[in-house]
Amino acid sequence: MxxxxxxxxxxxxxxxxxxxxxxxxxxxxxxxxxxxxxxxxxxxxxxxxxxxxxxxxxxxxxxxxxxxxxxxxxxxxxxxxxxxxxxxxxxxxxxxxxxxxxxxxxxxxxxxxxxxxxxxxxxxxxxxxxxxxxxxxxxxxxxxxxxxxVLGTGYHAAKSAGVNPRTTVTVVGDGAVGLMAVLSAKRLGAERIILMGRHRDRTDLGVEFGATDVVAERGAEGIAKVRELTGGHGTHTVLEAVGFREAYQQAVGVVRPGGVISRVGVPQYEEAPIGFGSLFGPNITLTGGPAxxxxxxxxxxxxxxxxxxxxxxxxxxxxxxxxxxxxxxxxxxxxxxxxxxxx
Missing domain, CATH: 3.90.180.10 (Medium-chain alcohol dehydrogenases, catalytic domain)
Incomplete structure (x- = not known):
């Protein structure tokens, strides 16, 4: 064969x-x-x-x-x-x-x-x-x-983060898993879903799947934009669907105190900030993994x-x-x- x-x-x-x-x-x-x-x-x-x-x-x-x-x-x-x-x-x-x-x-x-x-x-x-x-x-x-x-992986991101009708969501990444995370968050009842992506054909599909906002900016500029959209607080949940260090840093930058970061992008790095100034101090939960x-x-x-x-x-x-x-x-x-x- x-x-x-x-x-x-x-x-x-x-x-x-x-x-x-x-x-x-x-x-x-x-x-x-x-x-x-x-x-x-x-x-x-x-x-x-x-x-x-x-x-x-x-x-x-x-x-x-x-x-x-x-x-x-x-x-x-x-x-x-x-x-x-x-x-x-x-x-x-x-x-x-x-x-x-x-x-x-x-x-x-x-x-x-x-x-x-x-x-x-x-x-x-x-x-x-x-x-x-x-x-x-x-x-x-x-x-x-x-x-x-791909759908099960996006769903795992949303499910592990505890997405529900009362939570706001940021999805980092407009690849297939990120779009499935948008669809899954919508399926679980989320009413505010911010998709961070810069490829128009992909983010348009993300909007069709349930994204309410699209942030094309990256890095510090993208973090500032999400914060602006959420009254300065960030979102309750962040679904990281990329796996690169920069995507994780964006997730840390946009998560709300007391929130959850759920990673399903296969990590291409060994170390990431989890200390007092990043996750510990604001009581942020880190979850996710292979779906x-x-x-x-x-x-x-x-x-x-x-x-x-x-x-x-x-x-x-x-x-x-x-x-x-x-x-x-x-x-x-x-x-x-x-x-x-x-x-």
Whole structure:
């Protein structure tokens, strides 16, 4: 089959590899219907050391079950399923607490066979895969694909921050996760949502998803603008969806005393201010982390299926598998917001 491998920074190739096969009784083989390129894939695209063996890529996909192991009890050949970006057993103490990204027996796709491919071996299929009622509806595929990662990650940011109708929200970042954080904050009832972003086509979509204000300025100027919009106080919650140090500094600058900063952008730095003058003195809570999207899929899927939300609008380019290297280049140059892949 064809699959996407990265052999070093900027070196993305479509290669032929052996078809996946069942290795454990709890495995399933899924034929990929739709996959996509994630903003977090751009981090290795910039930084991955060169290697001869390469790294399989892609952690967001939906597809059809082709084969199941003898221990799989909840799935059958032909089921249309969503695969979260982390696989998990669904039974360990962390899974039972809704923290599947810390599953004692789970892991992440890159390295075992990524989703930017024609098929994937899914470990712990019963705990990982979510069957879609009604099967494969072409009109819903982009929105269902967002449940694999990007919508669940934006929702995790808002949920972890405790967003509700009484809280004001700032979203830092107008990438796909930031826009999903806007949609999620609106879904949770927030009436004031400030989106910090400077790309008009993206912030326009953010307004469609529920942003009430857009701040294009960055750094100290952007912080001052948010403060001006909020009577000098800042917002109760800040959802940081970028992962760079500058985005975190903006979050610290616009959060209200007693507020919450929720980070879901993969941090590209090791140290950040958390001391008396930044978080401790004003009683600010810092939360977030890798989203346990498996815990949110059933809840969010119902809104997708009934048309309450249409997160699939975040995809602005569709390509075939052979075009994935160009898809990476388009996202890296900001020619595309988020690229959908049809093997």
């Amino acid at each position: 064809r699959a996407t491998y990265m052999y070093g920074a900027g070196d993305v190739r479509i290669v032929t590899v052996p078809d996946p096969v069942l290795q454990h009784p709890s495995d399933a083989i899924v034929r990929v219907v739709n996959a996509c390129i994630c903003g977090s894939d751009l981090h290795p695209y910039h930084q991955l050391p060169a290697s001869a063996e390469g790294t399989s890529m892609g952690h967001e996909f939906i597809g059809v079950v082709e084969e199941v192991g003898s221990a799989v009890a909840t799935l059958a050949k032909g089921d249309f399923v969503i695969a979260p970006f982390a696989w998990s057993d669904g039974t360990c103490e962390f899974c039972r607490e809704g923290l599947q990204t810390s599953c004692l027996h789970g892991g992440f796709w890159n390295g075992i066979g990524g989703g930017q491919a024609e098929a994937v071996r899914v470990p712990l299929a019963d705990g990982t895969l979510v069957k879609v009622p009604g099967g494969e509806d072409p009109a819903l595929l982009p929105s269902l694909l967002t449940l694999s990662d 346990p999207v498996r815990a949110y899929i059933d809840e969010l899927m119902s809104d997708v299926l009934d048309g309450t939300i249409e997160p699939g609008k975040v995809f602005d380019r569709t390509i075939g598998l052979d075009e994935v290297p160009d898809g990476y280049r388009a996202m890296d140059s900001r020619e595309a917001l988020k690229v959908l892949v049809r093997p």
